[in-house]
Amino acid sequence: MHLMYFTEQPMSAYDAQAGLDFGATALMFSNKHFDPIAGSRLYNEYLEHYRLAEDVGFDGIMLNEHHNAPFCMQAKCNVFASILAAMTKRVKIVLLGNPLPLADNPVRLAEELAMIDMISRGRLVSGFVRGGGQEQLATGVNPAYNRERFEEAHELITRAWTQTGPFRFEGTHYQHRVVNPWAMPLQKPHPRVWIPGVLSKETIIWAAQKGYPYIALSTEIEATKKIWELYDKAAAERGHSGGPEFRGYLQRCHVAETDEKAMANAKQFMWMQGEFTGLAHPVWSSPSGYFSPSYRKAFVEYAVGRRSNPRGAEFEDQIRNQQIIAGTPKTVIPKIRRLLEETRPSIMGFWASDGFVSAADTRNCIRLLGEEVLPAVREIGKELGLWSPFEANSPTSRAFPQPARPAGEV
Amino acid sequence: MADITWTSEIVPLASGPLHVARSGSGTPLLVLHHDIGTVERLPFYDALARTHTVLVPSHPGYDKSERPSWIRNVRDIAVIYQALIAEQSLADVTLVGLGFGGWIAAEMAAMAPRGFKKVVLVGAMGIKPERGDIADQALVSYIDYVRLGFADQQAYDRIFGAETPTATLEQWDLNREMTFRIAWKPYMYNPSLPHLLGGVRTPTLVVWGREDRVVPLECGERYVKALRNARLAVIDGAGHFVEMEKPEELARLIGGNECT
Numbered sequence: 055m056h057l058m059y060f061t062e063q064p065m066s067a068y069d070a071q072a073g074l075d076f077g078a079t080a081l082m083f084s085n086k087h088f089d090p091i092a093g094s095r096l097y098n099e100y101l102e103h104y105r106l107a108e109d110v111g112f113d114g115i116m117l118n119e120h121h122n123a124p125f126c127m128q129a130k131c132n133v134f135a136s137i138l139a140a141m142t143k144r145v146k147i148v149l150l151g152n153p154l155p156l157a158d159n160p161v162r163l164a165e166e167l168a169m170i171d172m173i174s175r176g177r178l179v180s181g182f183v184r185g186g187g188q189e190q191l192a193t194g195v196n197p198a199y200n201r202e203r204f205e206e207a208h209e210l211i212t213r214a215w216t217q218t219g220p221f222r223f224e225g226t227h228y229q230h231r232v233v234n235p236w237a238m239p240l241q242k243p244h245p246r247v248w249i250p251g252v253l254s255k256e257t258i259i260w261a262a263q264k265g266y267p268y269i270a271l272s273t274e275i276e277a278t279k280k281i282w283e284l285y286d287k288a289a290a291e292r293g294h295s296g297g298p299e300f301r302g303y304l305q306r307c308h309v310a311e312t313d314e315k316a317m318a319n320a321k322q323f324m325w326m327q328g329e330f331t332g333l334a335h336p337v338w339s340s341p342s343g344y345f346s347p348s349y350r351k352a353f354v355e356y357a358v359g360r361r362s363n364p365r366g367a368e369f370e371d372q373i374r375n376q377q378i379i380a381g382t383p384k385t386v387i388p389k390i391r392r393l394l395e396e397t398r399p400s401i402m403g404f405w406a407s408d409g410f411v412s413a414a415d416t417r418n419c420i421r422l423l424g425e426e427v428l429p430a431v432r433e434i435g436k437e438l439g440l441w442s443p444f445e446a447n448s449p450t451s452r453a454f455p456q457p458a459r460p461a462g463e464v
Numbered sequence: 465m466a467d468i469t470w471t472s473e474i475v476p477l478a479s480g481p482l483h484v485a486r487s488g489s490g491t492p493l494l495v496l497h498h499d500i501g502t503v504e505r506l507p508f509y510d511a512l513a514r515t516h517t518v519l520v521p522s523h524p525g526y527d528k529s530e531r532p533s534w535i536r537n538v539r540d541i542a543v544i545y546q547a548l549i550a551e552q553s554l555a556d557v558t559l560v561g562l563g564f565g566g567w568i569a570a571e572m573a574a575m576a577p578r579g580f581k582k583v584v585l586v587g588a589m590g591i592k593p594e595r596g597d598i599a600d601q602a603l604v605s606y607i608d609y610v611r612l613g614f615a616d617q618q619a620y621d622r623i624f625g626a627e628t629p630t631a632t633l634e635q636w637d638l639n640r641e642m643t644f645r646i647a648w649k650p651y652m653y654n655p656s657l658p659h660l661l662g663g664v665r666t667p668t669l670v671v672w673g674r675e676d677r678v679v680p681l682e683c684g685e686r687y688v689k690a691l692r693n694a695r696l697a698v699i700d701g702a703g704h705f706v707e708m709e710k711p712e713e714l715a716r717l718i719g720g721n722e723c724t
Contacts, residue, residue, distance in 0.1 A: 081603075082603065191602055191603070194649060196644055196645070196648040196649065197602075197644060198641050198644040198645045198648070199645070335603075335605070336605070337602070337603070337604065337605050337606075338603070341602055341644070342602075342637050342638075342640040342641040342644055343640075343641035343644050343645065350634055350637055350638075351630060351634055353637070354606065354630060354633040354634050354636075354637050355630055355633070357605050357606065357633075358605055358606065358607055358628075358633060360630070
């Protein structure tokens, strides 16, 4: 198994009442509530947490990015990836991921990622995402071409990594006279690409067709099984099989010395789900043209308040369906076993804390995960035959069947 | 209005099929609808049909016209309508552009400086205001955006229903998506348009609702300044959707000889 540590990097140091009063804490919630002194402290705490995660035995550190919102402080995952490339020694740096449609120059992204891969001596996993709806609005990118830009930027980046330059690229959304970056990934054929997601069928099918692992983000067990069903079907249609090495699963999991304390801290996972704060306006999170046409009717009803928030499950329900796992190591291990048995992923992300959980409790959680939970999970993984893409030496992609490896010793 | 009947047809153009509603007789008048599309029949359309042959096309990608995936800007639509006029052998055409449709009409006037009998721009988008902004529909829900265009909310209720049907919302979402596809950036204006309008010889009437909260009245003033043969008429008690709030008054202005 490949076991990753994840945090959204919550910017919890703002006036929570102001968020509730405004009714939303995304896109338009004023950054006058952003405190750069707290921001500086939090960024440095998060760096320490990543360092600790490597020390206690995690295999990877998962990073992401969002814009204009306190639920995630990372406005550019490549910044943290760059720091971790130099600061850590062993862990994979797993970006889930760079929002491709937001890039007006994907070649620049290809360069940044190549630099991170070289500086980290070949430890980059370069995931790509479409970006949330409000990300398109925050960066002025046309949501109606989101998927087209995603696919075209992906093509340009993978070509920039693998095709000898200079070459010219004339796409629909991207045109580049001279693609010839003098920064190429250390890993050949190119760094592994993993595709995270929650919902959109098109992305699952696309990942399966490309032969990229799909990482289900905090979905319910039954929904996750449906994702794999769809993934495996789309893979089979292209003549290859899915299976554990193509499956990743991120789940919220907070550990403490007592169940009571863990449960109290786990309540903070509700922080960005609207219980302690506002939500995004539906038309911000899903601008027209961004979502799949098959959801149009349901979406417009939701947007005008005729349908309830599909993500609004209660805390107790999320504990019951294991979208939130909390307790002592002894409590959480059987719960994780159930996740693994039912959904059979080989990549597992632990979203360890959120909201106002203290830095001390987060450190403690990371330590307990590393010392007591991860060894047990590895044993369960072996027992269930859940071999990660690295252990299975699985192909980098359909287009590039060789497993990604550094071009040489550095 | 029992005497007014409307027919609808799909006109096959080289750029793709276009839905056109038609009524009345007399010199041709082309009505170009808003970014939200249009309901099938309005008292304003009927009023125009008493004196003109009125054509109300659905813009490509809006309402009943298929979406051509290649259209990337508003000027593409202006060119398609020039082709519609040619294909239908229409001469002496009056253009009436409503809001977003006004932007299309202004582009058409700029590309054919003597090509029309008269141009009427009503709360037209297309020019960047120097103060304030054109309201951004991306930040508000479908209903809120349309309501913003009315000075009188009861007029909204009469036309779209206080409980607007879901089917209407779905159509607004489709139309909004098409607007994003062609007018996302810069949003709702063409920086070169004011520089091109100086060549227009067609008499132009610029009409604005005094309470237009979607496109600032200042844009109407800028249109009149950029065009050499234009007059501004401001209608009290109307917002952006002048044709839905003050149909008779707007129809009278268009029918009159008030352009110059």
